[in-house]
Amino acid sequence: MKLRFLLPLLIFGALFATFGFMLHRTENGGYDPKIIQSPLLGKPAPAFRLISVEDPTKFVDTRDYLGQIYVLNVWGTWCVGCRQEHPALLEIARQQLVPIVGLDTRQDSSDSNELANAQQWLSRLGNPYVATAFDADGRAAIDWGVYGAPETFLIDAKGYVAYKHVGPLSVEAWQQKFVPRIEQLRAGSVAGSKP
Amino acid sequence: MIVELGHFALILALCMATAQAFFGLAGAQMRHTQWMSAVRPAVAGQFVLVALSFACLVYAFEQNDFSVLYVASTSNSELPAIYRFTAVWGAHEGSMLLWMLVHVTWSMAVAAFSKQLPHGLISRVLGVMGLLSVGYALFILLTSNPFERLIPAAADGRDLNPLLQDPAFLIHPPMLYLGYVGMAVPFAFAIAALLEGKLDSAWARWVRPWTNVAWMFLTIGITLGSWWAYYELGWGGWWFWDPSENAPFMPWLVSTALIHSLAVTEKRGLFKSWTLLLAIFPFSLSLLGTFIVRSGLLTSVHSFASDPKRGLFILGFLAICVAGALLLYAWRAPHFRSDAGFAGASRESFILINNALLIVAAAIVLIGTMFPFFIDAFDLPKVSVGEPWFDAMILLPAVPLLVLLAIGMRASWKHADLSKQRLSLTVGITVGVALAILLPAALYGYSSVLTSVGIACGAWIAISALWDPISRWRNGHTVSVAVLGMSIAHLGVAMFVLGVAVTKSYSDDRDITLAPGESAKVGIYDVRFVKIGDAPGPNYDAVEGEVIVEQDGKHIATLHPQKRFYRVQRNVLTEAGILAGWHRHISVSMGESLGGSGAWSMRLMYRPLLRFVWLGAMFMAFGGFVAALDRRYRKVTVRADEPLATSTAPVN
Amino acid sequence: MKKLLLLVSLLVSNSLFAIDGESFDDPALHARYRKLTHELRCLQCQNETIGDSNATLAKDLRRELRAMLLAGKSDAEIQQFMTDRYGDFVLYRPPVATRTLTLWLAPGIVLVGAGIAVFFIIRRRGSQSFDDLPDDKNPDGSTGAAP
Numbered sequence: 001m002k003l004r005f006l007l008p009l010l011i012f013g014a015l016f017a018t019f020g021f022m023l024h025r026t027e028n029g030g031y032d033p034k035i036i037q038s039p040l041l042g043k044p045a046p047a048f049r050l051i052s053v054e055d056p057t058k059f060v061d062t063r064d065y066l067g068q069i070y071v072l073n074v075w076g077t078w079c080v081g082c083r084q085e086h087p088a089l090l091e092i093a094r095q096q097l098v099p100i101v102g103l104d105t106r107q108d109s110s111d112s113n114e115l116a117n118a119q120q121w122l123s124r125l126g127n128p129y130v131a132t133a134f135d136a137d138g139r140a141a142i143d144w145g146v147y148g149a150p151e152t153f154l155i156d157a158k159g160y161v162a163y164k165h166v167g168p169l170s171v172e173a174w175q176q177k178f179v180p181r182i183e184q185l186r187a188g189s190v191a192g193s194k195p
Numbered sequence: 196m197i198v199e200l201g202h203f204a205l206i207l208a209l210c211m212a213t214a215q216a217f218f219g220l221a222g223a224q225m226r227h228t229q230w231m232s233a234v235r236p237a238v239a240g241q242f243v244l245v246a247l248s249f250a251c252l253v254y255a256f257e258q259n260d261f262s263v264l265y266v267a268s269t270s271n272s273e274l275p276a277i278y279r280f281t282a283v284w285g286a287h288e289g290s291m292l293l294w295m296l297v298h299v300t301w302s303m304a305v306a307a308f309s310k311q312l313p314h315g316l317i318s319r320v321l322g323v324m325g326l327l328s329v330g331y332a333l334f335i336l337l338t339s340n341p342f343e344r345l346i347p348a349a350a351d352g353r354d355l356n357p358l359l360q361d362p363a364f365l366i367h368p369p370m371l372y373l374g375y376v377g378m379a380v381p382f383a384f385a386i387a388a389l390l391e392g393k394l395d396s397a398w399a400r401w402v403r404p405w406t407n408v409a410w411m412f413l414t415i416g417i418t419l420g421s422w423w424a425y426y427e428l429g430w431g432g433w434w435f436w437d438p439s440e441n442a443p444f445m446p447w448l449v450s451t452a453l454i455h456s457l458a459v460t461e462k463r464g465l466f467k468s469w470t471l472l473l474a475i476f477p478f479s480l481s482l483l484g485t486f487i488v489r490s491g492l493l494t495s496v497h498s499f500a501s502d503p504k505r506g507l508f509i510l511g512f513l514a515i516c517v518a519g520a521l522l523l524y525a526w527r528a529p530h531f532r533s534d535a536g537f538a539g540a541s542r543e544s545f546i547l548i549n550n551a552l553l554i555v556a557a558a559i560v561l562i563g564t565m566f567p568f569f570i571d572a573f574d575l576p577k578v579s580v581g582e583p584w585f586d587a588m589i590l591l592p593a594v595p596l597l598v599l600l601a602i603g604m605r606a607s608w609k610h611a612d613l614s615k616q617r618l619s620l621t622v623g624i625t626v627g628v629a630l631a632i633l634l635p636a637a638l639y640g641y642s643s644v645l646t647s648v649g650i651a652c653g654a655w656i657a658i659s660a661l662w663d664p665i666s667r668w669r670n671g672h673t674v675s676v677a678v679l680g681m682s683i684a685h686l687g688v689a690m691f692v693l694g695v696a697v698t699k700s701y702s703d704d705r706d707i708t709l710a711p712g713e714s715a716k717v718g719i720y721d722v723r724f725v726k727i728g729d730a731p732g733p734n735y736d737a738v739e740g741e742v743i744v745e746q747d748g749k750h751i752a753t754l755h756p757q758k759r760f761y762r763v764q765r766n767v768l769t770e771a772g773i774l775a776g777w778h779r780h781i782s783v784s785m786g787e788s789l790g791g792s793g794a795w796s797m798r799l800m801y802r803p804l805l806r807f808v809w810l811g812a813m814f815m816a817f818g819g820f821v822a823a824l825d826r827r828y829r830k831v832t833v834r835a836d837e838p839l840a841t842s843t844a845p846v847n
Numbered sequence: 848m849k850k851l852l853l854l855v856s857l858l859v860s861n862s863l864f865a866i867d868g869e870s871f872d873d874p875a876l877h878a879r880y881r882k883l884t885h886e887l888r889c890l891q892c893q894n895e896t897i898g899d900s901n902a903t904l905a906k907d908l909r910r911e912l913r914a915m916l917l918a919g920k921s922d923a924e925i926q927q928f929m930t931d932r933y934g935d936f937v938l939y940r941p942p943v944a945t946r947t948l949t950l951w952l953a954p955g956i957v958l959v960g961a962g963i964a965v966f967f968i969i970r971r972r973g974s975q976s977f978d979d980l981p982d983d984k985n986p987d988g989s990t991g992a993a994p
Contacts, residue, residue: 005468005524005525005528005529006525008472008475008521008524008525009518009521009522009524009525012479012517012518012521013518015565016510016513016514016517016518018568018569018572019486019490019492019510020507020510021572022492022568022571022572023490023492023503023506023507023510024507026491026492026503026506027503027504027507031571033491033492033493033571036577036890036933036934036936037576037577037934038934039576039930039931039932039933039934040932106903107903108903108906109903109906109907109910110787110788110789137907138903138904138907139907139911141907142904142907142908142911142932143932144932145932145933145934147890147891147904147933148890148891428899430898430899430900431899432899435894435895435899437894438894495893495894534975534976535972535975535976535977535978536972536973536974536975536976536977537969537972537973537977538973538977539969539973543972544969544972547965547968547969548965551961551962551964551965552961554961555954555957555958555961558954558957559953559954559957562950562953562954562957563950566941566947566949566950570946570947573946575946576934576935576936576946577934577935577936578935578936578938578941578942578946578947578950579888579935579936579937579938579939579941580939580941580950581886581888581896581939581940582885582886582896582939583886583939583940584939584940584941584950588954591954591955591958592958609977610977703881704881704898706909769901786901787901
C-alpha cells in the first residue's frame with residue numbers, strides 16, 4: 001500500500017538520473033545532441049560527376065577515386081566554419097596522407113556567385129584539394145546527407161563511406177579521428193567502422 | 196553604479212528570502228508567533244528588492260549601457276524603445292530575473308489576500324515560497340547573472356533576435372511566467388498541508404482561487420504563444436508539438452485535472468492524497484519545462500543558449516524541490532484517507548474519469564517529448580517524434596474526454612440521475628450530429644469520421660454548457676458566479692474543439708510563383724499580387740508586397756506581406772500579410788524574388804475557424820477567472836479545524 | 848571560359864524556377880505534397896518541417912520532393928530516399944521498429960492502465976457509505992450539486 005505513494009518519487013528519480021547522466025556526458029564532450037549519425041556509414045559513397053571549380057571545362061567524378069582511400073570535404077565560401085577550418089585543411093593536405101577532394105556547395109538556390117567566389121577563395125587562400133566539384137543545384141549535398149557545412153567524409157578504397165565528421169575539422173581531430181582509421185583501412189580492416 | 200545596485204539588491208533579496216523561509220517554516224513548526232509575524236514583512240521586503248533589481252536592469256537597457264554583458268548581447272542602440280524594454284527578458288539571464296520577479300509578485304499576492312487563513316498554514320505556504328525564492332536567487336547569482344560587466348564595453352549591442360521584436364513579446368512571456376510560476380502557490384499549499392498533517396475542505400476552498408488564477412495565466416500564455424507563432428513565423432502553423440510548447444502544455448493538463456479534483460475535495464472531502472499529488476506536479480513540470488529548454492538536451496525552436504552547467508543547477512533544484520515534495524508526500528499522504536462513497540454515475544466519478552484522461556494526455560505528451568532523448572541516452576539511432584505521432588496519440592484520451600464532458604458537467608454529486616439529463620442530451624446530440632453532417636456538406640462537400648466527431652462534440656458541449664445557466668435565468672433564478680465561470684470555461688472548450696476540428700480538416704496551403712498582376716486561387720478566394728515596393732523600418736530594411744484578396748470578383752482585403760532584413764543580426768524575417776476573420780484566416784507570405792520579371796514565390800494559406808481555437812482558449816481562461824471570484828472564497832469564516840490526521844493539534 | 852561561366856550561371860538561375868514553383872494541379876498530388884512536407888524534418892533548422900522552413904536545405908528538399916511526386920514515386924519510396932540520406936531522424940512520424948515499440952505502445956498501455964484504475968476506484972467507492980464527512984458541508988450549510 002505504501003508503494004503506491006512512493007511510485008511518483010521512483011518515476012521522477014529514474015527521469016532525473018537519466019537527465020543527470022546525459023548532462024554529464026554532454027559536459028565532458030561524450031555527447032552532442034546536435035550531431036546526427038550518418039546513415040551512409042558502411043554504405044557505398046554517393047556518386048557524382050560535377051563541374052570542377054578549378055577548371056569548369058573539366059569534371060570531377062567520384063568514380064575516378066575508386067581504388068584509393070580519400071577524403072571528401074563539403075564546404076562553401078559563405079560558411080564561417082569552413083573559413084575557420086581552411087588552414088587546418090591546408091596543413092592536412094601538406095601531410096599528403098590521402099587526397100582531399102572538395103565539394104563546393106552554394107548557400108541558397110538564389111546564390112549565383114558561388115562558383116566565381118570559390119575560384120577566388122582557392123586562389124587567394126590556398127587550395128588543399130586535389131580537385132573541387134561544384135554542386136550547382138544542391139543535389140550532391142543532399143545525396144551525401146549534408147545538413148551543416150563543413151562536413152568531412154572518409155571513403156575507403158572500395159568506395160564505401162568509412163567515417164563522417166561534422167563541423168570544422170582541426171588538425172587534432174584529424175590526428176585523433178581520421179589518421180587511425182586510415183591506417184586501419186590501409187592494414188586491410190573492414191570498411192565502414194562505426195564512429 | 197545602477198547596475199551594481201541592481202546586483203546588490205538581488206543579493207539582499209536572497210537574504211530576505213532566507214529569512215522568509217526560516218521564519219515561515221520554523222515559525223510554524225515551533226509555533227513561534229513572533230517569527231510567523233515576521234513572514235509577511237519579509238515577503239514585502241523581498242518584493243521591493245527584486246523589483247528594484249529588475250528596475251536597475253531595465254534602466255541599463257533603456258540607457259543602452261553596453262558595458263553590461265547581457266545588454267550588449269541582447270540589445271542595440273537602433274532598437275526601438277519598447278523592444279529595448281522587452282529585450283530585458285530576451286535571453287536566459289534576464290528572463291530568469293523576470294521569473295523571480297513574477298514569483299515574488301505571487302508571494303506578495305498570497306501574503307496580502309490570506310487574512311482569513313490560519314497563521315500556521317499561511318506561514319508554511321509563504322515559507323515554502325521563500326525557499327523557492329532562495330533557489331531562484333542562487334541560480335541567478337551563481338550561474339546566470341544579468342548584471343555581469345563587459346570590460347571593455349562594447350561599442351554597440353548584438354541586437355534582439357528579430358523574431359522577438361514584436362508587441363506580442365511584451366505580453367507572452369510575462370503571461371506564461373505568471374502561469375508557470377503561479378503553480379508554485381498550490382505547490383506551496385500542498386507542502387504546507389503535508390507538513391501540518393492536516394487537509395480538509397477549508398484547505399481546498401483556500402487553494403482553489405489561487406489555482407484558478409494561475410491556470411488562467413497559463414492558459415493565456417500558451418494561447419498567446421500559439422497565436423504569435425502563427426502570425427510571426429508566417430507559415431500558417433499554430434501548434435507544432437515543439438518541446439517548448441509541450442513544456443507549458445503538460446502543467447496545463449495536470450492543473451486542469453487539479454482544478455476539478457479540488458472541487459471534489461472541497462465538496463466531499465475526497466481525493467485528498469490525489470489532489471495533493473496533483474498540486475505538486477504542475478510546478479514540478481514547470482521546472483522540468485524550464486530545464487528542457489535551457490539545458491540544450493532537446494532540440495527546440497525555442498532553445499536558449501545552452502549551457503550544461505546551468506542545466507545541472509536547474510536539475511539539482513528540480514531534484515530537491517520535487518524529490519523533497521514527493522518524499523514528504525510518500526511519508527505523510529497515507530494519513531489523508533477518507534471513506535465516503537459515490538455512485539458509478541456521479542459528479543465524482545465523472546471528475547475521476549476527467550482526471551484520469553487528462554493525466555493520460557499529460558503522460559503522452561511527456562513520453563513523446565522525452566522519447567528522442569531516451570533513445571539518445573541508449574546510443575540508439577536517433578528518432579524524431581513530431582506532429583504525426585502527437586496528433587494521433589492525443590486522440591486516445593481526448594475523444595473519450597470530449598464525449599463524456601457534456602454529460603459529466605451536469606451530473607450531481609454522490610448519485611447522478613442521468614434520466615434527468617434526457618432532454619439536454621437529446622437536444623445536444625441531435626444538434627451535434629446535424630451540424631457535423633450539414634457544415635461539411637454545405638461548405639466543402641466532404642468530411643471524415645474524426646472531423647464529424649469533433650464538430651458534433653463541440654456543438655454538444657456548447658449546448659450542455661449553456662443549458663443550466665439559460666434555464667435558471669429563464670426561471671428567474673440567479674446563476675452563481677461559480678456556475679457562470681464553469682459554463683463560460685466549458686463553452687470555451689466547445690469553441691476550441693470546433694475550431695481545431697474544422698481548421699485541421701479543411702485548411703489549405705498553396706506554394707505559388709506570381710509576377711505582378713498575376714493571381715492564384717486558395718480555397719474560394721482569389722489572391723492577386725499587385726506590386727512590390729520598399730518599406731524601411733527603424734532597424735531594418737524591407738520590401739513590401741501589395742496583395743489583393745477577392746471572392747467572386749468582390750474585393751475582400753488588401754494585404755501587405757513583408758520581407759525584412761535586420762541590419763545588425765543580418766537576418767531575414769518574413770512578415771505575413773494576414774486577413775483575420777471570425778470564420779477564416781487568409782495569410783500570404785513571400786518566399787523570394789525570382790529574377791527579372793519581378794516574380795515572387797509565395798505561400799497562400801487558408802485556415803477556416805482558426806480564430807475559434809484561440810477564442811475558445813481565452814474563454815476557458817476567462818471562465819476559470821470568473822469561477823475564482825465566487826464569494827465563498829473571500830468569506831472570512833472562523834471554523835473549528837478538525838484534524839483528520841492524528842499528528843499535531845491545530846495551529847491557530 | 849567566360850562563355851562557360853555564363854552558361855553555368857544561366858543553368859543555375861534557371862533551376863530557380865523549379866523551386867517553390869507552381870502548385871500541383873492534381874489535388875491528390877497536392878495533398879500528398881502538403882502531407883509529406885509536414886512530416887519531414889529540416890535538418891538545418893531547430894525543429895521545423897521542410898514545409899515550414901525557408902532554409903536552403905528545406906527548399907532543396909521540397910524541390911526534390913516535387914520532382915519525385917511528379918515522377919510517380921510512392922510515399923514509401925520518398926521516405927526511403929530521405930532516410931537513406933539522413934536517417935530516421937528526418938521523419939517526424941517515427942518508424943515502427945524494435946527501438947520505438949515502447950513509444951508506439953505506451954500511450955495505449957497508459958490509457959488502459961488508467962481505465963483499470965478508475966474502474967476499481969469507482970467500484971470501491973460505490974460500496975462505501977454516501978454519508979457526508981463532518982467537514983463536507985459548505986459554509987452556508989448546504990451540500991449538493993454546484994461546482
